[in-house]
Structure formats: C-alpha cells, structure tokens
Amino acid sequence: MSYFRPSVDAMTGYQPGEQPAPGVKVIKLNTNENPYPPSEAALQVLRGFDGELLRRYPHPMADSFRDAASQVLGVPHDWILAGNGSDDILNLLVRACTEGDRKIVYPTPTYVLYETLAEIQDTKVVEVPYNDDYNLPVEQLIEANGAITFIASPNSPSGTLVPLDVLSKLASHLSGVLAIDEAYVDFADYSALELVKEHNNVIVLRTFSKGYSLAGLRLGFGVANPELLSGLIKVKDSYNVDAVACAVGAAAIADQAHKNASAERVKASRAKLTADLTQLGFKVGPSQANFVLAQAPNNKAGALYQALKERGILVRYFKQPRLDDKLRITVGTEEQNQALISALTELLA
Ligand code: PMP
Secondary structure, X not given: OOOOOHHHHHOOOOOOOOOOOOOOOOEEEOOOOOOOXXXXXXXXXXXXXXXXXXXXXXXXXXXXXXXHHHHHHOOOHHHEEEEOOHHHHHHHHHHHHOEEEEEEEEEEOOOOHHHHHHHHHOEEEEEEEOOOOOOOOHHHHHHHOOOXXXXXXXXXXXXXXXXXXXXXXXXXXXXXXXXXXXXXXHHOOOOOXXXXXXXXXXXXXXXOOOOOOOOOOOOEEEEOOHHHHHHHHHHOOOOOOOHHHHHHHHHHHHOHHHHHHHHHHHHHHHHHHHHHHHHOOOEEOOOXXXXXXXXXXXXXXXXXXXXXXXXXXXXXXXXXXXXXOEEEEEOOOHHHHHHHHHHHHHHHO
C-alpha cells in the first residue's frame, strides 16, 4: 500500500528550471529572472529590518504591503490578496474553487503548474490547444466553462498577450472564475487589471519575481472584488506572507520608477536578442515577456540546449510535442545575451 493518495502517486510533480550547484557560475537564462538588481529602496528596507518584527507573527493579510499596492494600483486594499509568490494564489484558487468535475480549463501550451495543481487536487482538466498563431481559442474555452479558466497573459512559453476585448468576452460568458495570470505583465504593452472592476468573476495575478527582480523574496498577489477573494482567504495559511516579504514588497511596489526602468532595459535587449537569434537562423515569435521562444534551425533544439549547458549557459528546453524544437530563452544582461549568441554562433557553424 502506498502512503499517498492515488492522484499523488500518479503525478510527476512540477519540475522547476535547473539551479546551478552552489558556487558554480553559470549564465542563467532558464527561469525568467530579471538580470538587474531590485530597487535600492527595497534593499534598504531589508538591510534595516527590525529583528523584533521577526520575533512576532506577521500581519495575517500583509496589510502594510496591501496599503502600498493599493496606492499604486488604484484599487481599494481589500481588493488585494498577497501570497507567498503568485504560485500561492494559484494554489488557493485551485483549492477553493475546484475538485472532481468542477474542472480547470486552460489553453496549451502554458504554465505547467496549472496542470500540477489540478493533479494534486484531483480535479478534471480540459486543455484547449492554441493554434500556431497563439490567438486565444475563446469559443472552446467558453464551451468548456471551467470552475476556473487560467489564462497566462503574457503567456509562457509563447510570450504572447491576449487582447482585452477577448478576455472581456471570455469573462462575460463563463460562470466560473477567469484567472488572468500577469506574471510577465511588467514587460508588456498593457494589463487586464481594469477587467476586475467590470467582471465579478475576474482575478488578476501579479508577482514580484520578474519585473521587480525579487524572485527570492517569494511575493505575489491577486486583485479581485472582496467577495471573490473571501473564499481564498478562508483557505490560505494564516500567515502566508512573511514579515520580510511584506515590508520589502511594500517598498518595491512604491518604487515604480525603478521597476519601469529595468523593464525598459529588458525590452530593448529583447529586441536585440530577437534580431540576433533570427540572424542565426532561429524563428523567434514576438514576445511581450522577458523571454523569447525560439525555434532552432535544423531541429537542433535538444542538442543546442545540452551543448549550451556544457558551456555553462542554461536555457529552458521542454521535451514535449510542439515545444521540443524550440528553446525558451530569458532575456539577460547585454553581456549575457552576447555570450549566448557567441556560443550559438560557434555551435551552429
Ligand atoms: N505564472 C507564470 C505564468 C509563471 O511563469 C510563473 C513563474 N514561473 C509564476 C506564475 C509564478 O511566479 P511566482 O510564484 O514566483 O510569483
């Protein structure tokens, strides 16, 4: 007999991108971290952090963070729920809204964690494939009518953004929750945040891991009307955001100038990386995120991934249909991107 529930026995578990061994220097372009440092104002809060605040439990709703976020986002603070990364909010949604035939629906390929969370919860999944142009298959998503429909916009790994009128149409036809995962929105042309005011069933998810260069902090949040948040609050850990994340996150979100400046640098490098890869024979889709999805010449993606790894350059390779001829490459600093392009030039010669 197994110790575990059958659904846990049957699953593989989410496989995060590789981490280098401690002390080993690599160029890490595989998990979409921001190559630039976090806000100096946020780092100062970290350096000056009062140990007394660690002795005590943190505020259960991370109120000082919510106040800062509310100012920046222009929504009341009870429309914001903070989490231990946006993965925490995804997890709360799945646990609060779904089980069995109360199904989860999403277009594929997309963020693999949606499937993993469904497996843990023993929830049925309906996957609706994107076409090669990555236009959202709205009619099929409406027909599937999930208890939750997850749309990553910009999507990973394609980097594509869904137009707001399409998201709005989807929201108005679904009876369940539409969760718009905006992990990469800081690098995109527009956000769907306003839709939370127009549709009671929409929640928008954000993270500090990408635009704010704080993946190690583990902070994310959801924005929705208080009634939609109420079920998630019942399910969450009592203290799901630690005192350090709450204080540093409040300072980071207040420093929009820093976040916007580093996003602009990443976007400029994204354009150059796209041009350089195209020059080398890759087919690169247009990206609104801090990574590009690049189809390798001569079907060499798997071999290139391995050869780059041997040279200390990590990129993401998904061994699955439709993606196994491509590499997902995080936009690094200009020097890192140049090192990647030089290595690829040699490998493809
Ligand atoms: N959504 C998407 C689409 C992502 O790619 C990621 C990060 N891999 C997340 C959410 C989770 O981000 P975090 O938990 O670090 O906030």
